[in-house]
Amino acid sequence: MLAKRIIPCLDVKDGQTVKGTNFVNLRLAGDPVELGRAYSEQGADELVFLDITASHEGRKTFTNIVERIATELSIPFTVGGGINALADVERLLTAGADKVSINSAALRRPELIDEVTAHYGSQVCVVAIDARQEADGTWRCYLSGGRTPTGRDLFEWAHEAQERGAGEILFTSMNHDGVKAGFANEALRRLADTLSVPVIASGGAGRKEDFRDVFATGHADAALAASVFHFGEIRIPELKQYLRDEHINVRL
Amino acid sequence: MEVAVIDYGAGNVFSVIHALRRLGVNPVLTDNPERIGRADKVVFPGQGEASHAMERLRQRGLDGVIRRLRQPMLGICIGQQLLCRHSEEGDTEGLGVFDVTVRKFRPERQGDKVPHMGWNTLTATHSPLMQGIEEGDFVYFVHSFYVPTCPWTVAETRYIVPFSAALQRDNFYATQFHPEKSGSVGERILRNFLDIKPGAEDYGQMPETV
Numbered sequence: 001m002l003a004k005r006i007i008p009c010l011d012v013k014d015g016q017t018v019k020g021t022n023f024v025n026l027r028l029a030g031d032p033v034e035l036g037r038a039y040s041e042q043g044a045d046e047l048v049f050l051d052i053t054a055s056h057e058g059r060k061t062f063t064n065i066v067e068r069i070a071t072e073l074s075i076p077f078t079v080g081g082g083i084n085a086l087a088d089v090e091r092l093l094t095a096g097a098d099k100v101s102i103n104s105a106a107l108r109r110p111e112l113i114d115e116v117t118a119h120y121g122s123q124v125c126v127v128a129i130d131a132r133q134e135a136d137g138t139w140r141c142y143l144s145g146g147r148t149p150t151g152r153d154l155f156e157w158a159h160e161a162q163e164r165g166a167g168e169i170l171f172t173s174m175n176h177d178g179v180k181a182g183f184a185n186e187a188l189r190r191l192a193d194t195l196s197v198p199v200i201a202s203g204g205a206g207r208k209e210d211f212r213d214v215f216a217t218g219h220a221d222a223a224l225a226a227s228v229f230h231f232g233e234i235r236i237p238e239l240k241q242y243l244r245d246e247h248i249n250v251r252l
Numbered sequence: 253m254e255v256a257v258i259d260y261g262a263g264n265v266f267s268v269i270h271a272l273r274r275l276g277v278n279p280v281l282t283d284n285p286e287r288i289g290r291a292d293k294v295v296f297p298g299q300g301e302a303s304h305a306m307e308r309l310r311q312r313g314l315d316g317v318i319r320r321l322r323q324p325m326l327g328i329c330i331g332q333q334l335l336c337r338h339s340e341e342g343d344t345e346g347l348g349v350f351d352v353t354v355r356k357f358r359p360e361r362q363g364d365k366v367p368h369m370g371w372n373t374l375t376a377t378h379s380p381l382m383q384g385i386e387e388g389d390f391v392y393f394v395h396s397f398y399v400p401t402c403p404w405t406v407a408e409t410r411y412i413v414p415f416s417a418a419l420q421r422d423n424f425y426a427t428q429f430h431p432e433k434s435g436s437v438g439e440r441i442l443r444n445f446l447d448i449k450p451g452a453e454d455y456g457q458m459p460e461t462v
Contacts, residue, residue, distance in 0.1 A: 002411055003371040003390060040435065045371055071270050076392060076433045096266050098433065121300050123367060123394045167367065198365050221365065251371045251390040 003251040004215045004243070005045040005222035006236060007200065008229045010035060011052050012081075015061040017230075018052065033068045039229070040075050042236040045251055047073070048101065048224060051081035063095050070096020078126055086115050093120060101170060103128040104143045107150055107157070110164060117165030126200070127166040129158060131187075132174040139187055146174045155190065162197050169195060170224065172202040180206025180228070188218035200224050208234060208242045215248045253446070255279040256291035260312055262298040262305040262330060271432035275443055285317040293446065294321055298330035302354070302397070303342025305330050319347055324423050324448045326381075332419060332426035333397060341397050349424045352402040357412055367396040368411045372429075379406035379420045381427075383444045389437045391417070391429040399428065423450070 011018040016030045036047050049069065051062040059082065066079055079092050080101030089100050106112050106127055116125045130146050131139045131154040139154035158169050171191060173184035183204040192199040198221035201214045205225035214220045228234045240250045255272060257265055259281045272279045272295070279295065280287065288294055296318060298305050309315045318325070318335075327335045336346045339354035346354070357366045371390040374382070385407070398415035401408055407418035409428070419426040425445060431438035 001373065002368065005370050070267060071273075074271060074274070074433065074435050074439060076430075093264065094266075096264075096270070098264070098267070123299070123369070168369070193362060196359065196365060197367075198369055219363065221370070 001249045003045065003249050004220070005200075006043075006211070006239065006250065007046045007048055007222055007224040008039045008044050008236075009048040009050060009202070009224050009226045010230075011050050011226065012062060012065060013052050014055075014058050015065060032065050033072055036069055036073055036077070039236065040073055043240055043251065044075065044236055046075060046222070047077040049077060049079050050101075051079065053082075063091055066092055066095040066097050080126070080128060086112070086119065089116050089120065089124075093124060099124045099126050099167070101126040101128045103130065106161065107141060107143055107152065110160060113161055113164040113166055117167070122165045122167035122197075125166050126168045126170050127158075127161040128170040128172065129154060129161075130172045130174055133184070133187070142174065154187065155194070158191055158195060162195055166197060168198045168200060168221075170200040170202060173204060176204030177202070179204060180210075182206065182210045183214040183218055183220070183223070185213055185218035188214065188220050192219035192221065198222065205234070208239050211239060212243060212246045212248060215243070216246070253277060253292045254290075255293045255295060255446070256288045257281045257295045257297065258288060258314065258318070259283045260298070260305070260308045260314060262300050262308055264299055265297050267430070268295060268297045268328065268432040271439070271442055272446075275439065275446060277446060283312045283314065285313060288314070288317055289321070292323055292450075293448075294318075294323060294325040296325060296327040296331035296335075298328070298334070300330060301342060302330060302333055302339040302346075303344040306334055306344050306346065309334070315347060319349065322423060323450055324425060324445065326445050327424070327426035328432070329395060329428060329430060332399060332416075332428050335419070335424060335426050336399055339397060350399070350402065350404050350419055350421060350426075352399055352404075352416075354397050354399055356397050360412055364412050367394055368398070369394050371434075372409050372411060372417075374407045374409060374417055376405070377407040377418075379418070379425070380448050381418060381420060381425050381441060381444050382407055384440055385437065391427075391431065391434040391437055391441075393417075393429045395428060 076098040078099040141152040200222040201220035202224040405416040409417040
């Protein structure tokens, strides 16, 4: 049976992981490759590396890190952050990334999804969506890490992204992100039940139970989290054993 | 030992090269028929759409080269699919090593997503390729088309329907999953492939029709 996936997300700035310094007995937690390796050994199913560097120099550093990850790790990984054009996708896939995550650039110019999937196939193209549930109950997409509202409806945009060839949808609820009180299960369920591509849930992981709920109630195909893993609040082997006990199919 | 990875412009071949390097071999990436023909082992990877991939093979004159290989060879993902007789993807004639038609996954219930993406379990494993692999071991898949179970199936996986996770006929080995992305289980399978001695095919369970 296809397993539900657990995906740690690592923010990388100027070649170093941000957060993550409290990670279990790891001397080099600042090195994205070493931190990625530790997660891989703990049983992470995939990894996401987000480049949060603004500078041109930092981009080069990140590309070098992607090459090292591809050389050294034996599980799939997605890279994102600052992907604006087909050339960025080519640079990162050539460096060895399995998938790229496109966010604001796809909202600004949706044709980018068509271009990426025409060149490299749907399987490499993750469309990341940051959305917030507004006071009137609607879910609206935001640009630039949640700073700029677009007015686009979450569900409509997710379906358009799928139609254009996206291979997966990574949905982050801005209402839930950082709150550590569970994922946006209602919105996730609506996405997962109506899309024909996998949905990765992001934003809200605080306890092991939140992961059970995002799969059992939110119907997500995968769950992504950062700080609960980086700070050692939840350890992946224990999380997976817990999920297995709760009858969620995970890779052990 | 010389390991040739067939280079025909079909997707990411670097991850399989890195995986082989982690196992201590330094493979050569080549589209040279002679070089491929005299390698000790041949890896036939690939991603993307079947008819285009097949066309690229033909343009390089590699279709006949692959069919005539006598040394152990390993097709991965689209490599496995192209070793079959026919694919529904692009109505493509394949290499015909495995006399079976590659089919598209058709969702049957809500929650059946296509592509089949992620970690899934192997069952009914045999063949030298699957040495030491246990029932229920997980490997990583990304695909929308599948090879139905057939006389050459040496590992099964279930997604919507049971399908061939791996195939073997004589010296031709193939996996639908990506061993190069399947952690320690994948490493074991690649190691098994590298360890196969020419002629070891006798140990595999061969259907009598071959």
